[in-house]
Amino acid sequence: MESVLKDYINTNQQLFDSKVKSYFEQLDIPTELKKSMLYSLEAGGKRIRPILLLASYEAYATEVEKTYSSLVALEMIHTYSLVHDDLPAMDDDDYRRGLLTNHKVFGEDTAILAGDALLTYSFEIISRDPLLSDKEKVYLIQYLSKASGPSGMVAGQILDMEAEKTQVDLEQLEKIHALKTGELLRFAVTAGAYLGNATEEQINHLQDFAYYLGLIFQVQDDILDVTGDEAKLGKAVGSDETNNKSTYPKLLGIDGAIEMKNHYTEKALEHLRKANADTDKLLQLTNYISERDH
């Protein structure tokens, strides 16, 4: 990774962590619930979604305080989806990022409720951010609820489950990932650009960029599950094969998957150029997501 990007990611991971702390300090809730919510929210993770949101905002504006509630809300929604995904009734994972999953530590009942609470609290913190206008709050909540709800991320999860029982083609695979991963990434860049007062045309190009970025993210995930290093990933490789998941390597072979990733990257960068802004960070982040080893 280029060291400028490395610094940018590190700095903003720290910024993110401090914002999480401040949003939870003011939250007077049962101890066990708070512990469980924070356990998964602070369990590392690359913070790719909030950093994308921030990079997208900084392509157009500078007062980053306006993004704080969205950064935390977005990562809380991503985190809730992981907590529920890991449950025995879903993927039944004991470890994530090298740590025990939420239900292994707190029990299934608390994990289900902690996920519900993370999801609900995300809408609360946007709705009461004093730095946002009512119009901005409504825009963000409308977009975020659609991206994460039954016509967004949850739809992707259902389709993904159904795909385990059958053989899907490339088109279906793209649809699943566009919903399951892509919608939240699209929210990230859209929210950043919107808060930064980008034009509608710029926002549209960034949304197309994010669509491809989501696919790059997923194909690299699939590739790492075949060729990755368990120590770096913090989880076992080969689980897609074991769980009979539909993946890019399974459909296209490893070389085909890499070729497809390069195709998606070209498309992503094309839309990034058309968004016509200071998008250095977004460019570097795209390459990072495409080439990451964990």
Add this chain to the structure above:
Amino acid sequence: MESVLKDYINTNQQLFDSKVKSYFEQLDIPTELKKSMLYSLEAGGKRIRPILLLASYEAYATEVEKTYSSLVALEMIHTYSLVHDDLPAMDDDDYRRGLLTNHKVFGEDTAILAGDALLTYSFEIISRDPLLSDKEKVYLIQYLSKASGPSGMVAGQILDMEAEKTQVDLEQLEKIHALKTGELLRFAVTAGAYLGNATEEQINHLQDFAYYLGLIFQVQDDILDVTGDEAKLGKAVGSDETNNKSTYPKLLGIDGAIEMKNHYTEKALEHLRKANADTDKLLQLTNYISERDH
């Protein structure tokens, strides 16, 4: 039940059902997900929360269309909490309202996701209601997310779970129910009064009213679990005893529980009078909730 109230409830249950249909018709999502969401949302239920919201609105205003998104959002959040509550890792219930619970029909994985989707969609439909101003949307979302999230309903559920492992006193029992049941009822009357342009003082009295109404609701629930008719309830009685739940009859005996209900009812009606509006329907609903047999 007085027949005027019966008509009012029947009419508005039908209104509610037709609004649910219209919000789901426009929703292009995976079939199994939609089926699972609608299964629980349409599984009967008394619709007490939306009817309270409507009665509170009608105490101050007449254009009921303004309440539709809130009615459906509120009941979707109540429904999601039931779907998750019934899961094997939580209360492990096979039946609710005489029907198989969601996970018994659709599987645990789909039930978890359907609950998540109901919760998320509720914020979406308020955020894009064309009849509401941005200010109104933000007010409703702020209140609803707080009432249902980690400092509201979810907190109540966690405390309720913890109470099963210990003996709680009356004060703790009230706190649990104020959070678990009361917060959503408070949202119902507050949202109705707010949309009907009630004054802040009126809204404050209605919130106090709703606090006691929530307790009435719960003590009657506890009483029915001891003395109720299984056929009318659509579920087994005596489950609180079996699950070692902290209840009013357990703490106070049946007579003590009934006395406490009468005390709560007096307090509720006192605040209702102070809200100083045409609150006939709210008065009748209070008596109905206090004396219901299912």
